[in-house]
Amino acid sequence: MARAALSADAVVDVALRLVDEEGPAALTLAAVASRAGVATPSLYKHVRNLAELRALMSVRIMNDLAERIGGAVLGRSADEAIRALMTAWREYVVEHPHRYSALVQAPEPMVAQAGQRLVDILLATLRAYDMEDTEAIHAVRCLRATMHGFAVLQAENAFQRPEKLDETYDLLIHMVVTGLRTPLHRP
16 A cells, blocks of 8 residues: 555555454554555554554444444334344344454444444334333343344354254344333333
8 A cells, every 4th residue: 555545544444454354353553554565653644543543443333334224224114124223233243243343332432423323223213112212222222232242142153053043033133123012111
């Protein structure tokens, strides 16, 4: 990569390719610089440090995930939207396991806006269930934990039984949809 082509976005591109190919543990500024064909100090013109690079990567990953999920739920509502949402989330994680595991999960200022976009998509998907604000936030948390947990376990080959994972995930979707139709706090 020519130095003139180097930018913060280009550095993130290189870092994501590195993580996709070698896993998140391989992410160092030296490794990114080597792949970019520059000396490590050259990266400091584009990212302050490894923490900022991880945050920029997380923003990109969340935006990619939001695009995928947003497209999947577009034109759908209620149970059909939840199925599409959960399927799209799982597919993204399975397609990009290293990238997803590099995602900064704790809220941090740079990542917050991209994270809010994901939350907004989840909240919009839940509108058909007529939830109050607080109830919807609780449901978003449950959805995220459910999708994240299953997809991460699958990406790490943690499910060793012979039963088909698609059937298990279909059951999980059914359980979520059933739960959304019968919320805990309603009379």
